[in-house]
Amino acid sequence: MSNPTHTLQKKIVVFASGSGTNAENIIKFFQKQPNASVVAVFSNKRSAKVLKRAHDLNVKALHFDRDALYNSYDVLHILEDINPDLIVLAGFMWIFPEDILKRFPNKIVNIHPALLPKYGGKGMYGMHVHEAIIQNKEKESGISIHYVNENYDEGEIIFQAKTDISEEDTPESLAEKIHKLEYKHFPEILQQLLQKKSQ
Numbered sequence: 043m044s045n046p047t048h049t050l051q052k053k054i055v056v057f058a059s060g061s062g063t064n065a066e067n068i069i070k071f072f073q074k075q076p077n078a079s080v081v082a083v084f085s086n087k088r089s090a091k092v093l094k095r096a097h098d099l100n101v102k103a104l105h106f107d108r109d110a111l112y113n114s115y116d117v118l119h120i121l122e123d124i125n126p127d128l129i130v131l132a133g134f135m136w137i138f139p140e141d142i143l144k145r146f147p148n149k150i151v152n153i154h155p156a157l158l159p160k161y162g163g164k165g166m167y168g169m170h171v172h173e174a175i176i177q178n179k180e181k182e183s184g185i186s187i188h189y190v191n192e193n194y195d196e197g198e199i200i201f202q203a204k205t206d207i208s209e210e211d212t213p214e215s216l217a218e219k220i221h222k223l224e225y226k227h228f229p230e231i232l233q234q235l236l237q238k239k240s241q
Contacts, residue, residue: 052078052127052236057134058085060168062092064153064224066134070097071229078236086119086136087139111139118142127236131190134229135167138190139181150190153228155220157202158186162195172213172220182206183216185223187231201231 054072058065062083065147067078085165088105096103110116118141121129131138132153138150156171161183166174175183175216184204191199205219 051076052103053124054078054080054128054130054232054236055121055124055126056080056083056096056130056132057076057234058083058090058092059087059091059135060091060092062095062133062135064228066079066093066095066099067230068130068132068229068232069101070095072100073234075233077240078127078233079128086111086134092126092133095233109135111136115141119146121146126231127239130232133168137194140192143190143192143229151191151200151232152188152195152197153224154186154188154195154219155183155185155224156186157182158188158195158199162186163192166195169213169217172216175207176213179202180207182218185220185227187228200235201227203227228230 052094056065060211065083072079080101082102082104083092084106085093086106093103093105100186106117121142122145127149129146129150130146131150143150156162156175162170163176182204184202186199187201188199191197205223
């Protein structure tokens with residue numbers, strides 16, 4: 043009996059709004075994996091560094107505006123053509139529209155730079171999160187990887203990792219700690235999700 047070792051490669055699409063360090067880390071991680079790859083990066087900002095990072099790594103880079111996401115179904119139709127196994131939000135600042143959520147149930151994943159449900163919701167992103175955590179003298183923070191639903195940061199949590207906060211920590215030093223957790227865990231959790239979908 044033959045053992046079919048070649049399976050169809052899983053497809054990942056990344057959405058990002060900013061510099062795209064997480065997106066780049068995910069792309070590079072999956073470039074070393076035989077069973078999955080990032081096939082496209084979408085950004086709602088034409089000047090976002092993430093588009094250049096994707097282009098430099100030979101990944102299709104696409105810019106779209108608010109109308110293409112919310113009114114004309116253009117983004118939805120492109121996603122339907124790609125038919126990704128996972129849609130990954132890596133620093134994407136807009137809420138995802140219901141038509142895409144319904145079309146790709148349990149396939150849209152976000153990372154948040156805090157231990158949800160604390161420090162989540164509208165306006166809680168990037169340095170705003172770290173500043174609030176330091177101001178409130180929290181003893182720990184971390185990352186939350188979760189499924190995306192129609193509300194900011196309220197989808198089912200898939201994975202969390204923690205880091206201690208010392209009295210010397212600043213929002214900037216906390217951001218560094220959180221980035222390390224993101225780079226270490228985000229690609230690995232995405233890979234685990236894809237493996238579960240294969241079973």
